[in-house]
Amino acid sequence: xxLILLGPSGAGKGTLVDYIMDDFPTTHISTGMIFxxxxxxxxxxxxxxxxxSKAGLWVPDDITVKMIFDRLKENDVKNGFILDGYPRTFNxxxxxxxxxxxxxxxxxxxxxxxxxxxxxGRWICxxxxxxxxxxxxxxxxxxxxxxDLYQREDDKEAIIRNRLASYHAEADAMSGFYVQRGNxxxxxxxxxxxxxxxxxxxKPHLLKIG
Numbered sequence: 001x002x003l004i005l006l007g008p009s010g011a012g013k014g015t016l017v018d019y020i021m022d023d024f025p026t027t028h029i030s031t032g033m034i035f036x037x038x039x040x041x042x043x044x045x046x047x048x049x050x051x052x053s054k055a056g057l058w059v060p061d062d063i064t065v066k067m068i069f070d071r072l073k074e075n076d077v078k079n080g081f082i083l084d085g086y087p088r089t090f091n092x093x094x095x096x097x098x099x100x101x102x103x104x105x106x107x108x109x110x111x112x113x114x115x116x117x118x119x120x121g122r123w124i125c126x127x128x129x130x131x132x133x134x135x136x137x138x139x140x141x142x143x144x145x146x147x148d149l150y151q152r153e154d155d156k157e158a159i160i161r162n163r164l165a166s167y168h169a170e171a172d173a174m175s176g177f178y179v180q181r182g183n184x185x186x187x188x189x190x191x192x193x194x195x196x197x198x199x200x201x202x203k204p205h206l207l208k209i210g
Contacts, residue, residue: 001026001080001209002100004087006174007108008167010115010122010160011189012198013084014131016108019199020082024206027077031085033129034067035059053154058166061091069099088166090173097181103209105178106202110189112164119160123149 001024005013009032017028035053038046045067049059058064068086071077087093096102121133127147132139142149154163178184185205187198 001082001206002103003081003206004083004102004105004178005085005108006105006171006178007110007189008112008115008164008171009085010119011108011110012118012195013108015195016106016198016202017082017084018130019195020202020206023203026080026082028082028084029068029071029077029086031064031068031088034071036129038067055159055162057162058088061089061095064088065092065095068096072100087174089170090177093174093177097177102178102183104205105184106205107175107178107184107186108189108198109186111191112161114189114191115164116157116160119155120157122155123151126150 003020003026005016007013014030017030020026021028035046035049039050039053040046045063048063049067052059064086068083072081083096087096118133123132123134123139124130125132125142125145125147126149128142128145130142130144132143132149139149141147154160175184175186185202187201189198
């Protein structure tokens with residue numbers, strides 16, 4: 001299964017991946033995790049990406065595409081993967097389409113104000129990078145591995161709004177690209193939906209492709 005999850009940061013892509021992988025074991029490829037790994041290791045690509053990340057801007061295509069395509073060459077993705085956070089631009093979608101055939105694209109359609117509310121309460125595990133939200137209940141340590149949590153500097157409202165503006169500038173073009181190819185499914189996310197509700201809406205589409 002070769003799957004893409006589209007949606008802004010805070011839409012719930014990472015949580016959805018956890019549900020999917022419980023039923024459909026595959027490889028999760030997150031652009032955010034790749035960026036943070038390169039930034040932490042101070043690689044040339046990581047140093048270049050850090051400036052944009054701190055400003056709440058999307059990392060330019062030349063940096064992002066290089067990181068993703070290097071990851072797609074690794075052995076653990078040959079039999080399938082879930083791309084989380086890529087593509088983010090029409091150009092990235094075009095380049096990916098020339099590189100690999102995608103089975104299904106799930107777009108999480110969510111209002112900006114819901115995203116802002118979610119991200120302002122988001123804390124991330126220092127070890128496994130699982131997202132948690134304190135607005136869903138106070139938490140001291142990671143529910144997955146027990147490690148400490150931290151809040152990202154770019155989860156501040158002004159920076160979140162910059163990211164959302166950048167996302168929306170490309171979102172319609174990307175949706176149209178996959179609509180033309182007949183493999184896009186759009187899931188409307190409402191404020192009262194729980195993660196399991198989102199997965200239940202997605203799962204029938206996954207079963208169709210196996």
